[in-house]
Amino acid sequence: xxxxxxxxxxxxxxxxxxxxxxxxxxxxxxxxxxxxxxxxxxxxxxxxxxxxxxxxxxxxxxxxxxxxxxxxxxxxxxxxxxxxxxxxxxxxxxxxxxxxxxxxxxxxxxxxxxxxxxxxxxxxxxxxxxxxxxxxxxxxxxxxxxxxxxxxxxxxxxxxxxxxxxxxxxxxxxxxxxxxxxxxxxxxxxxxxxxxxxxxxxxxxxxxxxxxxxxxxxxxxxxxxxxxxxxxxxxxxxxxxxxxxxxxxxxxxxxxxxxxxxxxxxxxxxxxxxxxxxxxxxxxxxxxxxxxxxxxxxxxxxxxxxxxxxxxxxxxxxxxxxxxxxxxxxxxxxxxxxxxxxxxxxxxxxxxxxxxxxxxxxxxxxxxxxxxxxxxxxxxxxxxxxxxxxxxxxxxxxxxxxxxxxxxxxxxxxxxxxxxxxxxxxxxxxxxxxxxxxxxxxxxxxxxxxxxxxxxxxxxxxxxxxxxxxxxxxxxxxxxxxxxxxxxxxxxxxxxxxxxxxxxxxxxxxxxxxxxxxxxxxxxxxxxxxxxx
Numbered sequence: 001x002x003x004x005x006x007x008x009x010x011x012x013x014x015x016x017x018x019x020x021x022x023x024x025x026x027x028x029x030x031x032x033x034x035x036x037x038x039x040x041x042x043x044x045x046x047x048x049x050x051x052x053x054x055x056x057x058x059x060x061x062x063x064x065x066x067x068x069x070x071x072x073x074x075x076x077x078x079x080x081x082x083x084x085x086x087x088x089x090x091x092x093x094x095x096x097x098x099x100x101x102x103x104x105x106x107x108x109x110x111x112x113x114x115x116x117x118x119x120x121x122x123x124x125x126x127x128x129x130x131x132x133x134x135x136x137x138x139x140x141x142x143x144x145x146x147x148x149x150x151x152x153x154x155x156x157x158x159x160x161x162x163x164x165x166x167x168x169x170x171x172x173x174x175x176x177x178x179x180x181x182x183x184x185x186x187x188x189x190x191x192x193x194x195x196x197x198x199x200x201x202x203x204x205x206x207x208x209x210x211x212x213x214x215x216x217x218x219x220x221x222x223x224x225x226x227x228x229x230x231x232x233x234x235x236x237x238x239x240x241x242x243x244x245x246x247x248x249x250x251x252x253x254x255x256x257x258x259x260x261x262x263x264x265x266x267x268x269x270x271x272x273x274x275x276x277x278x279x280x281x282x283x284x285x286x287x288x289x290x291x292x293x294x295x296x297x298x299x300x301x302x303x304x305x306x307x308x309x310x311x312x313x314x315x316x317x318x319x320x321x322x323x324x325x326x327x328x329x330x331x332x333x334x335x336x337x338x339x340x341x342x343x344x345x346x347x348x349x350x351x352x353x354x355x356x357x358x359x360x361x362x363x364x365x366x367x368x369x370x371x372x373x374x375x376x377x378x379x380x381x382x383x384x385x386x387x388x389x390x391x392x393x394x395x396x397x398x399x400x401x402x403x404x405x406x407x408x409x410x411x412x413x414x415x416x417x418x419x420x421x422x423x424x425x426x427x428x429x430x431x432x433x434x435x436x437x438x439x440x441x442x443x444x445x446x447x448x449x450x451x452x453x454x455x456x457x458x459x460x461x462x463x464x465x466x467x468x469x470x471x472x473x474x475x476x477x478x479x480x481x482x483x484x485x486x487x488x489x490x491x492x493x494x495x496x497x498x499x500x501x502x503x504x505x506x507x508x509x510x511x512x513x514x515x516x517x518x519x520x521x522x523x524x525x526x527x528x529x530x531x532x533x
Contacts (some may be wrong), residue, residue: 017086045459059532062097066398072101076170078131078533086110088122094129094160096533099170101133102182105142105215112149114190114206118330122150128234129160130475131530134182136167141242143183143250145218146229148190148257158266161511163530165238174239174528176516177317179295180273183250184240186212187229190222191259193281194304194338203304203339210303212256213278214244225283227259234511238527241273241295248275252294258282260307268292268512270527275300276314277330283307283338285490290508292517292527293317297329298351301368304332304340308490309482312349312468313499313508315518320354327353327379332366336390336397341407342368346375347480347491350466350499353379360385360428361421367397369409373478376468376498377418378461382428383421386412386437386445396437399445412447415478416497418471420456451476465518468498 065081068090072080078099083090087108092100109122124146126132133143134349144164146152156162166176166181174181192204201208209221236250245251251498253267253276255262260283268290269276277477278300287310291298298314314327329353332342350371353361361379364370365387377383388396393406402410419426427442446452453475473496480491492499500508512520513527525531 021286030404035351046093058096061098062095065098066093066095069100075099075167076172078170086122087124088120091125092127092130092132094127094533098533099131099133101135102142102144103135103138104142106144108144108146108152109150111147111188111219114148114209116149116190116222116224119147119149122147124152124154124228126152126154126162128156129531129533130162130164131170131533132162132164133170134166137182141183141244141250143184143186143210143215144216146188147218148188148220148222151228151230152187152232153230154232156511158234161234161236162441163238164233164240165236165530166240169238169528176528178239179293180241180243180270181239183214183242184252184254184272184354185237186215186218186254186256187258187262188212188218188220188256189229189258189262189282189284190224190227191257191282191284192223192225192304192340193221193257194332194335194340194342195281196221210280212247212254213280214250214254218256218379221281222257224259226261227257228261231257232265232267233263236268236270236513237272237513238270238513240269240360241275243273243464249296251275251278251300252291253277254280255282255284256280258284260284264289266511269294270513270515270517272296278302279305279307281305285309287311287490288507289313290512291315292515295322295325297326299328300331301329301342302331303343304338304342306340306343308483309344309346310348310491311499311507312346313518314349315352315466316354317517318354321357322355323357325355325358325361326361327351328362330364330366330368330370332368334366334389336367336388337393337406339407339526341409342366343370344368344411345371345373345483345491347373347478348497348499349375350462351375351377351383352462352466353377356380359430363387364412365389365398365432371413371414371483372417372482373415373483374497376461376472377417378420378458380422382425384427384442385430386427386442387430387432388435389432391435396435396441399437399441412445413454414446416451416475417446417449418453418456418461418475418497419446420458420461421454424455426454451478467500467502468496472498473502480518
């Protein structure tokens with residue numbers, strides 16, 4: 001994972017911001033990659049197509065662009081329709097032969113602050129089947145930022161997912177190894193975080209805020225746990241994760257202080273050059289998530305996130321030699337007792353860790369609390385690396401007993417996990433600040449749970465790369481619904497472990513894309529191509 005202290009970069013305009021003293025908001029870099037937009041001879045400014053305009057032949061560019069966008073020519077078989085740099089209210093309808101362009105940074109709304117009284121609210125609505133791409137031939141990083149107090153409504157369907165991708169994907173210029181071609185999507189909210197950027201501010205307070213990694217000035221954080229940044233369902237995010245500088249990258253999706261009113265479901269993040277999704281604080285949940293080919297961590301949670309995930313597939317790329325590359329990293333920026341303390345719960349996950357250059361499949365540190373249930377976990381390395389950075393306040397920070405005064409939920413919990421670890425080794429040790437969580441202590445965490453298998457094999461864990469194998473199907477499932485706080489029902493009970501019950505379970509098919517990372521069947525198209533509109 002990218003350590004959380006990597007906050008910075010990309011020079012932004014039009015949004016009031018504040019930066020950490022260690023950040024350099026003036027840095028910027030062009031999105032990598034090649035691609036040329038073919039611009040036709042000048043024509044009069046386009047007007048919105050009237051009702052009844054003839055539909056172009058499938059696979060051919062539309063004659064003009066919808067209202068609210070700018071015609072910038074033809075790209076492949078699409079009319080390229082550029083989004084404005086600042087969106088107050090805009091709806092992107094599916095129009096045959098149209099692809100919508102992100103050119104540089106596109107902001108939805110102007111930051112409204114932690115209290116929600118500043119700036120300007122905005123909303124971006126995207127219809128099923130829409131293709132949005134980043135103009136990687138320009139001189140800027142291309143990214144979409146949904147600012148505090150604004151919303152996105154990107155609701156695709158199982159048969160018509162919304163696809164965010166890079167310019168090269170429209171011209172046949174990507175392969176299974178392409179990554180890091182644009183900046184991805186950032187959701188900034190007003191829910192509590194622990195890493196306030198001003199001294200003397202209490203974590204979780206309305207004025208506790210910080211800058212979203214890789215943006216330079218997009219702020220997140222506040223005191224509204226139920227804040228709503230909108231909805232993203234049946235969405236693909238391809239080839240994102242631009243590297244700005246060492247230890248400063250953009251992810252596929254970044255959430256900062258996003259609240260529980262936000263709905264994130266049926267999302268695939270493919271070939272991010274950094275993390276698939278990185279979560280900085282907040283309280284939002286996520287389910288039916290697929291992360292394929294992330295070059296850093298598939299899932300990364302930080303600085304006080306309190307939420308739930310269920311039905312998660314994370315598959316790294318084959319022949320992976322990237323270092324510091326975990327299938328999941330759980331962190332709190334070395335500030336062990338910052339409040340609110342992170343407390344995540346994940347159920348029904350299938351983790352395929354492939355990096356031969358990383359010491360373990362999963363790293364948990366920074367005093368974070370976490371519960372894992374109903375999982376299948378394969379790695380050529382040891383599966384776990386639990387790290388504590390201090391022995392203050394009653395023991396090693398990541399494994400000490402529950403303490404309400406510290407917002408401490410207690411040691412990590414594992415129930416109904418099938419571990420297939422490299423060489424049959426469950427964990428590895430790392431010393432930090434002269435503190436080590438020993439292999440024996442890590443084994444004790446797993447032994448304290450129920451129905452865990454620590455001597456599993458890759459052959460018995462999975463079949464076809466992600467379906468449960470004979471070993472995994474023999475594990476008794478934990479009642480995930482019992483983890484829900486009173487009055488809530490996000491986690492549901494299942495009779496199986498892993499993200500998928502078996503061949504008849506098809507929730508991940510049709511709206512995803514296939515690659516050499518994972519082939520999800522004939523109803524999912526290739527990631528290197530796009531649907532014909």
